[in-house]
Amino acid sequence: MKLAVIGGDGIGPEVVAEGLRVLRAVHDKVETTEYDLGARRWRETGETLPDSVLDELRGHDAILLGAVGDPGVPSGVLERGLLLRLRFELDHHVNLRPVKLYPGVTSPLAGDPTIDMVVVREGTEGPYAGAGGVLRKGTPQEIATEESINTRFGVERVVRDAFRRAQRRPRHKLTLVHKNNVLTKAGDLWSRTVTEVAAEFPEISVDYQHADAASMFFITDPGRFDVVVTDNLFGDIITDIGAAVTGGIGLAASGNLDPSGAHPSMFEPVHGSAPDIAGKGVADPTATVASVAMLLDHLGLATESARVEKAVADSLAARAAAPAHRTSTREVGEDLASRAAAG
Ligand SMILES: NC(=O)C1=CN([C@@H]2O[C@H](COP(=O)(O)OP(=O)(O)OC[C@H]3O[C@@H](n4cnc5c(N)ncnc54)[C@H](O)[C@@H]3O)[C@@H](O)[C@H]2O)C=CC1
Numbered sequence: 553m554k555l556a557v558i559g560g561d562g563i564g565p566e567v568v569a570e571g572l573r574v575l576r577a578v579h580d581k582v583e584t585t586e587y588d589l590g591a592r593r594w595r596e597t598g599e600t601l602p603d604s605v606l607d608e609l610r611g612h613d614a615i616l617l618g619a620v621g622d623p624g625v626p627s628g629v630l631e632r633g634l635l636l637r638l639r640f641e642l643d644h645h646v647n648l649r650p651v652k653l654y655p656g657v658t659s660p661l662a663g664d665p666t667i668d669m670v671v672v673r674e675g676t677e678g679p680y681a682g683a684g685g686v687l688r689k690g691t692p693q694e695i696a697t698e699e700s701i702n703t704r705f706g707v708e709r710v711v712r713d714a715f716r717r718a719q720r721r722p723r724h725k726l727t728l729v730h731k732n733n734v735l736t737k738a739g740d741l742w743s744r745t746v747t748e749v750a751a752e753f754p755e756i757s758v759d760y761q762h763a764d765a766a767s768m769f770f771i772t773d774p775g776r777f778d779v780v781v782t783d784n785l786f787g788d789i790i791t792d793i794g795a796a797v798t799g800g801i802g803l804a805a806s807g808n809l810d811p812s813g814a815h816p817s818m819f820e821p822v823h824g825s826a827p828d829i830a831g832k833g834v835a836d837p838t839a840t841v842a843s844v845a846m847l848l849d850h851l852g853l854a855t856e857s858a859r860v861e862k863a864v865a866d867s868l869a870a871r872a873a874a875p876a877h878r879t880s881t882r883e884v885g886e887d888l889a890s891r892a893a894a895g
């Protein structure tokens with residue numbers, strides 16, 4: 553496997569090191585190329601993602617990313633110039649985010665909720681597309697617009713992908729999350745597309761939630777969701793809520809997929825660079841390791857993926873049984889690697 557590795561900023565390199573430790577524990581043919589991208593490179597060279605690096609990345613089977621973003625770099629420089637550029641250039645239109653409460657993991661929610669859904673977030677359009685502008689900057693009359701781009705092509709392909717995922721899951725349910733009561737133009741496109749594609753999947757039950765109510769139900773009644781399909785911004789927000797109710801952001805995995813295989817897909821934890829805990833060796837690498845399981849599955853290495861997934865589940869159960877025992881990033885990574893190696 554030819555794997556490109558972008559540690560990035562803050563806790564990114566710390567959690568990626570553990571992700572690689574676990575990957576190597578289950579697969580001995582990993583050829584990695586590390587790319588020094590992020591805040592340090594930007595400060596020293598002004599570069600975020602040079603075209604030459606992008607071209608090299610295209611030659612890999614997959615990318616493992618930590619996180620980008622640094623308090624000393626203007627907001628957006630790395631998030632847009634590096635992270636979103638990667639997602640857009642490599643056509644990562646399916647941003648897949650499982651939201652699953654593992655056995656033993658304590659949810660802040662009352663009772664003993666069953667939470668097992670997958671959010672299919674559109675990854676290349678919406679308000680993140682970069683359209684818009686600023687007029688009369690710095691004046692009291694300043695106007696800033698951030699336009700949401702939604703194409704029939706872009707919406708349809710992610711909606712169809714979500715239906716296919718719903719078809720493979722036992723509950724056969726799909727929920728569109730949007731805000732079509734006020735975002736009537738984009739919302740109508742999403743709603744119509746879901747209705748039309750649904751005709752190809754008669755066995756899937758389809759419903760709809762506005763994004764505000766969906767945020768509430770993620771907390772009050774998450775069991776109602778199975779596959780959720782939504783746009784780039786709503787998907788970003790609701791998956792942090794999903795992480796919070798399933799044990800925390802340190803456990804939430806994601807894949808930025810180009811399901812066509814034309815470009816390498818990229819796997820990363822849902823969380824960011826967490827500058828508040830960077831360098832302390834306390835970041836939970838589990839989200840990155842669970843993202844490695846997704847990476848293996850995406851590359852057709854189902855057995856290896858299942859071993860990593862099982863290591864995550866077993867490690868979480870063991871940690872739940874000893875809640876007072878605090879562990880470092882490295883200790884968690886070593887534990888996960890030894891469990892995964894044991895199979
Ligand atoms: N995919 C990416 O590269 C992302 C980058 N960012 C960037 O990251 C920087 C920080 O963003 P925030 O809004 O603070 O979000 P964040 O996800 O980095 O951190 C939010 C909170 O969660 C905690 N946290 C995050 N990951 C953790 C882990 N693995 N273990 C334990 N605790 C963890 C942090 O310590 C912090 O208190 C910003 O520059 C932001 O733009 C944010 C989200 C995603």
Ligand SMILES: CC(C)CC(=O)C(=O)O
Pocket residue numbers: 631635636788822
């Ligand atoms: C910087 C953002 C675009 C990344 C993010 O928050 C996410 O993808 O969850």
Ligand SMILES: [Mg+2]
Pocket residue numbers: 788789792822
């Ligand atoms: Mg986010």
